[in-house]
Amino acid sequence: METSKTIEDVYYYDTSLNRFIHGSVKIQNGIIAGVEETQNSGDCSRFLIPGFINTHSHIAMSRFRGRLDDVNLEKFLEKTFKLDSERTKDDIFHSTICGIYELLSNGITSFFDLYYDEDIIWDACNKMDIRSFLSWNTLDREITTQKGDPVDNAESFIREYNGKSSIIYPSIGIQGVYVASLDTMRAANNVSKKFDTVLHMHLSETRKEVYEFLDKTGKRPVEFLSDNDLLSKRLNAAHCVWLNDHEIKALGKNEVNVSWNSESNLKLGTGGFPPVPELMNNGVNITIGTDSNGSNNSLNILETAKTGTISIKNGRWDAGILNATDVFRMLTVNGGRASHIPYLGEIKIGAPADFNIIDGNHFSLQSSDPDVMINQIVYSMNPAAITDTVINGKYIKKDGKMNLDIENNYRESLRFLKAAFKV
Amino acid sequence: METSKTIEDVYYYDTSLNRFIHGSVKIQNGIIAGVEETQNSGDCSRFLIPGFINTHSHIAMSRFRGRLDDVNLEKFLEKTFKLDSERTKDDIFHSTICGIYELLSNGITSFFDLYYDEDIIWDACNKMDIRSFLSWNTLDREITTQKGDPVDNAESFIREYNGKSSIIYPSIGIQGVYVASLDTMRAANNVSKKFDTVLHMHLSETRKEVYEFLDKTGKRPVEFLSDNDLLSKRLNAAHCVWLNDHEIKALGKNEVNVSWNSESNLKLGTGGFPPVPELMNNGVNITIGTDSNGSNNSLNILETAKTGTISIKNGRWDAGILNATDVFRMLTVNGGRASHIPYLGEIKIGAPADFNIIDGNHFSLQSSDPDVMINQIVYSMNPAAITDTVINGKYIKKDGKMNLDIENNYRESLRFLKAAFKV
DSSP: OOSEEEEEEEEEEETTTTEEEEEEEEEETTEEEEEEEOOOOSOOOEEEEEOEEEEEEOGGGGGGTTSSOSOOHHHHHHHHHHHHHTOOHHHHHHHHHHHHHHHHHTTEEEEEEEESOHHHHHHHHHHHTOEEEEEEEEOOTTTOOSSSOHHHHHHHHHHHHTTSOSSEEEEEEEOOTTTOOHHHHHHHHHHHHHTTOOEEEEESOSHHHHHHHHHHHSSOHHHHHHHTTOOOTTEEEEEOOSOOHHHHHHHHHTTOEEEEOHHHHHHTTOOSOOOHHHHHHTTOEEEEOOOOTTTSOOOOHHHHHHHHHHHHHHHTTOTTSSOHHHHHHHHTHHHHHHHTOTTTTOOSTTSBOOEEEEETTSTTTOOOOTTTHHHHHHHTOOGGGEEEEEETTEEEEETTEEOHHHHHHHHHHHHHHHHHSOO | OOSEEEEEEEEEEETTTTEEEEEEEEEETTEEEEEEEOOOOSOOOEEEEEOEEEEEEOGGGGGGTTSSOSSOHHHHHHHHHHHHHTOOHHHHHHHHHHHHHHHHHTTEEEEEEEESOHHHHHHHHHHHTOEEEEEEOOOOTTTOOSSSOHHHHHHHHHHHHTTSOSSEEEEEEEOOTTTOOHHHHHHHHHHHHHTTOOEEEEESOSHHHHHHHHHHHSSOHHHHHHHTTOOOTTEEEEEOOSOOHHHHHHHHHTTOEEEEOHHHHHHTTOOSOOOHHHHHHTTOEEEEOOOOTTTSOOOOHHHHHHHHHHHHHHHTTOTTSSOHHHHHHHHTHHHHHHHTOTTTTOOSTTSBOOEEEEETTSTTTOOOOTTTHHHHHHHTOOGGGEEEEEETTEEEEETTEEOHHHHHHHHHHHHHHHHHSOO
16 A cells, blocks of 8 residues: 555545636545645546446445346346345355446545445455445344354454454344344344444335335334434435335434435336435435446446436426436435444545546546536446545556456456356 | 458357357448358357437537536526537537547447538538438527528438438427427428438427417327328327326337437426337337436436336336346347438348447447346446447457548537637
């Protein structure tokens, strides 16, 4: 790792001012140690932005891509559970390496994961140098295929891996209200509280989920969580499509983070759109998640963000209801806020040095104008425009080339999967 | 141009069988001269597919990207008309070069354009070696900013440029029923009939357009065109969001080609979705258009196709209502059918040699399995996975590098635009 380095002659994104400033960015020991404004003396077309933060994925599912398409969520879950039950440790490990390679190639420097066997995923993340928030998934003991009690497994995982890496954070998750009793959810929440970790869960993804739960308990899922003190700023709630006004207010009041997974929701034909404008108006911290290679299928978070945004515009008959800056912040600073790592997702002194450098001359941007660059990134940029990706001060990609270790890990894991499975 | 060449050891897409076959493809004098099936003896991960065909764009608008965002269509058109009225020939030429570079980078080998000054655009297309269907836009003489009569201008353009290139086809367009009288539309259609060219128009893009026209004429736009014998297989109708069952049947019966522009429609917040399943059921030839850099903003046709497809799935609460193969055909063979060039958009003997070669090991695909490759392309592929692009037998991109002339043209035009305008 380079202990000190200054990146000169770039436009860097100032999160507080909400615009690009020409100057230099100094990194030291994995942290942004200085930013300085300077005059642009030439034809600077390089833009330095926070790394993208993907707040919902099941990264080990990369191998299933293209094999779960064009079916509704129920059939999708049925097929997924069957595939999951047959997996080996090697399969999970190598699939994770391949999935992370795709994240990194898309300029994603941090991701939130929800799965079982997160210890294996931890090893892959460690090998690939990506900042990771790994939540061991829990559900009721009677129906899980995990050995032993899922909540105990999650707690053991956190105990063992806490502090083992400066960029990988073990935590706990809940599959969803449809497979977790109040006792299970309380136990998971207590573990999350005890270790002060993220609590990552699927929430109100489908209308069916909401109405079946309402039939069973007399309450809607978010209402139920609220009444049982399970909503908090530790919660990272994925999907949140089916909410009423009362629930939106509860999410805002309890500082819940919402991971918006537009492409997964649309592709699975779950109907409706999350009430993004109302969530924003109620102060909910909205972030972006790609969901898995099974349901999306791409881990291109920019595509997910754009598709979601224009869907909301169309759904509300109002092109102005969301703008590029709102969305850019969901991709960066809001994701950082969901992680609870100070300043993650920002370019400022003291922030983790996780960022991308973009070539404004790339075919998908064709611009050196800092005044429109946020729009170009959100509505047009191909992630191939990213020339450099830095995580925790370390170059993952430089001058358009992925770091050789990362590249070799990917090639090796892909070879393993091709030999073991028909991929 | 290489007069004869055989590409060995690829999976090529057989349009008739609707699947990939391992073998070789021979090209000769710009035409596919042979395809041969062979056993895959090694680890072939190269897939040869027809070039993508973009059936609706205003390519000269590339310079406006990022400057027309987050506003509804009316405001968008107002801003665009103002920008258009101030343009110089150089601006149009260099913006077109930059736009075409983006098309080519996205694996688009043919595009349909609708604009004025198509003679300037013709020069840029000729310089960039892209297959082009250029429609000179017409509207009522009293309201145009074009000098003289738009229909006469279009006819002169066709007369002058017909047969001047083996890959660029001059034709005529109509802006839309909201700025063209029946006389203008009849005159444009007659020119199209006389020269047997494409007739390219915006049609039923917004609810407002439909209801204002209904108020004025007592008929809905498609109904009006049908009753006046203006629907034919020469017509390439862009958008077609607001149609009733009667109109859908009329489009099918008259063999009209529909260009589906999902991202533009969504981003402009025009509400609703085109009735794609019903159009398909009525035999309408559905193709994909990106629309312009102003409204989309990306010319990534795969993104447009995916976004549209998953939007329809969500809108109908049915993930199975469209599948990857339907969409792949919209991007290729259906586009070719709209062009009326025999076999364009197919890989078969006698077809124009317009194709892409894809690296299955690319991060966005991670597959060598021909059985899922259509799904990977439609739902996940980053166009950066395209290693080779061939148009009319000529390599535009080879081994991941754009042909040097094309690259230099782009760099030069981008420099011009940066110096002349703040881009």
